[in-house]
Amino acid sequence: MIEVGLVGFGLAGRGFHAPVIQAVEGLRLAAVVERTGDEAKKIYPDAQIVRSLEELLAIRTIRLVVVATPNQTHFPFAIECLEAGRDVVVDKPFTNTVEEAVELLRAARKLRRILTVYHDRRFDADFQALRKLVAGGELGRIVRFEAHYDRFRPKLKPGAWREVPGPGSGVLADLGPHLLDYALTLFGAPERVTADVRTEREGFVTDDAFDIWLHFPGSQMAVLGESMLSAELRPRFVVMGTNGTYFKKEFDPLESVLRTRTPGPGESWMLEKPENFGQVTQVDGGKVRKWKVESFGDWRDFYANVRDAILGKAELEVTPEQALQVMVGLELARESSRRRCSVQWREVEV
Numbered sequence: 179m180i181e182v183g184l185v186g187f188g189l190a191g192r193g194f195h196a197p198v199i200q201a202v203e204g205l206r207l208a209a210v211v212e213r214t215g216d217e218a219k220k221i222y223p224d225a226q227i228v229r230s231l232e233e234l235l236a237i238r239t240i241r242l243v244v245v246a247t248p249n250q251t252h253f254p255f256a257i258e259c260l261e262a263g264r265d266v267v268v269d270k271p272f273t274n275t276v277e278e279a280v281e282l283l284r285a286a287r288k289l290r291r292i293l294t295v296y297h298d299r300r301f302d303a304d305f306q307a308l309r310k311l312v313a314g315g316e317l318g319r320i321v322r323f324e325a326h327y328d329r330f331r332p333k334l335k336p337g338a339w340r341e342v343p344g345p346g347s348g349v350l351a352d353l354g355p356h357l358l359d360y361a362l363t364l365f366g367a368p369e370r371v372t373a374d375v376r377t378e379r380e381g382f383v384t385d386d387a388f389d390i391w392l393h394f395p396g397s398q399m400a401v402l403g404e405s406m407l408s409a410e411l412r413p414r415f416v417v418m419g420t421n422g423t424y425f426k427k428e429f430d431p432l433e434s435v436l437r438t439r440t441p442g443p444g445e446s447w448m449l450e451k452p453e454n455f456g457q458v459t460q461v462d463g464g465k466v467r468k469w470k471v472e473s474f475g476d477w478r479d480f481y482a483n484v485r486d487a488i489l490g491k492a493e494l495e496v497t498p499e500q501a502l503q504v505m506v507g508l509e510l511a512r513e514s515s516r517r518r519c520s521v522q523w524r525e526v527e528v
Contacts, residue, residue, distance in 0.1 A: 180488055181208035183240040183264075185231055185255060187218045189437070190269050191246035194298065194477075196222065197440040199244070201447070202481040204489075209237055231255055235262045242488065244296075245269060249346025253278040256293070260285050265292035265488055270355040271508065272501040274345045276526060279505045283498045283528050292487055294494050295501035299356040300363055301480045302430040303448045303473035304456055308415060311471050312364055316458065317419030323400040324416040325360050327353045328408035332379060341384050348385040350375050350508060353404050358507040359500070361392050361400035367503060368392035368400070372520040373511035378407055390511050393520070415456065424471065426456035432476055447476035502526060 182199050184191050187210055199207050200222070209226040210218040211234050219227045228234050234243065235258070243259040244267045245252055253273045259266045260282070272295045273279045286293035299305065312320060340347050361368075372391040379386050387407070392400040403412070417424040431449045441447050455470040479495075486492035506526060514521045 179206050180204060180242055180485055181206050181237075181240045182242045182244060183209045183211070183234045183237065184244045184246060185211045185234065186245070186247040187212040188246070191244075192217070192221075193436045194433070195244050195246050195267075195269070195296070197436060198298075198477050198481055201440070202478050202485060204485045205242075205481060208240055209234055231258060235259065235264070241265060242267065242292075242484070246296075249274060249340075249351055250344060252346075253282060256282055257285055260289050260291050260293065263289070263291070265484075267294055267296055267484060268501075269296045270359075270501075270504075271295075271346065271351050272355075272498075272505050274351070276502070276505045276509050279498075279502045280526060280528055283502060286498060287528075292484070292494065293498045294484060294487075294496045295498070295504075296480065297355065297359045297496050297501070297504075298477045298480055300359055300496065301475060301477050302432070303450055303475050304414070304426055304430045305360060306475040306479075307471050307473045308417065308424065308426070308456065309364065311424060311456075311458070312417065316421060317417060317424060318421030319396075320365070320417060320419045321398055322416070322418040323361060323364060324413065325357050325400070325402050326408075326412040326414060327357055327404045328411045329404075329406050330409045330411075331406045334379075334382065341382065341386075343383055348375075349404055349406065350385050350388050350511065354388065354390070354402075354508055354511065355504050357390070357402040357404070358504045361402060362500065362503050362507065365392075365394055365398065365400065367525070368394045368523050370520045370522050371507065371510040371514050373514040375512060375515040378405060388511065388515075390507075392507075422458050422460035424456055424458050428454040430473070447478060448474060499528070502528070 199205050207225050212218045243264045245255045246269045256268045370393045375385045375388040387405045390402040415426040450473045460467045483495045487494045
């Protein structure tokens with residue numbers, strides 16, 4: 179049994195980490211850092227509640243620490259945990275800069291600790307199905323991949339730290355990692371990046387919308403977009419290939435469910451309804467063929483892989499090198515938007 183310490187019990191810790199950790203065989207949520215209150219104790223009475231990272235690291239039986247705190251704390255908390263001899267999961271974004279990501283990666287290598295980033299959306303049931311579809315070649319040569327992460331939130335949410343200027347604030351740092359990880363997972367690093375990062379809502383002072391174009395060899399392109407003023411959501415995924423098109427309208431519903439409850443014993447975590455599965459359309463000789471792509475898997479796959487990696491039974495699926503690539507994409511998107519031009523992709527030495 180691998181004992182896990184969770185740092186932070188806000189929405190991320192409470193809704194997207196703790197219940198997933200508890201649902202994975204071989205992991206036990208042993209302790210939670212909750213600075214004030216006793217909500218964690220009510221939900222997880224067997225977990226020890228502490229008030230600081232230092233108290234958590236003093237519990238010698240904890241082997242894995244999960245950092246689910248505001249973005250500006252990811253780097254200092256993660257490096258403190260690595261230096262204390264713990265394996266570490268960091269919520270996205272990995273860090274606030276490429277330089278910090280490189281330093282963390284180097285520390286993990288030097289200390290021989292496992293370090294990974296919670297790119298949970300890579301384990302969405304629909305994206306896992308899409309990866310299998312693309313790898314299987316049914317769509318032929320892919321020429322265009324589109325992914326959107328839209329919401330409709332026209333008003334400022336009181337107390338929302340992501341909407342206060344500072345390191346790690348803004349929607350690019352919040353949702354950009356998900357979309358970039360999708361594209362980089364499917365296609366690898368692009369040749370260049372073009373982006374427009376902006377503020378669309380009146381009275382807001384952090385970025386709340388973006389469009390990113392990743393340009394790959396052979397005219398292949400990934401188009402990634404987000405807006406907080408999308409009352410009618412754009413398609414979740416569109417993939418165009420020489421043999422057909424994949425179209426996915428609805429979001430995987432697991433995130434919205436975990437915000438309010440955890441699937442019960444025996445209840446499936448793959449919550450998508452068959453009618454909402456992605457659809458492939460192919461045209462051959464004037465004949466149109468359409469078929470659904472069945473979604474599979476869920477976020478527990480991430481933590482099951484981390485468990486197996488700690489036990490030496492598997493390689494990490496989300497490597498720190500991949501997380502570093504996402505950080506490069508974020509920085510280049512900001513640079514492209516600032517300069518109003520395309521910028522070349524940069525490889526970073528570690």
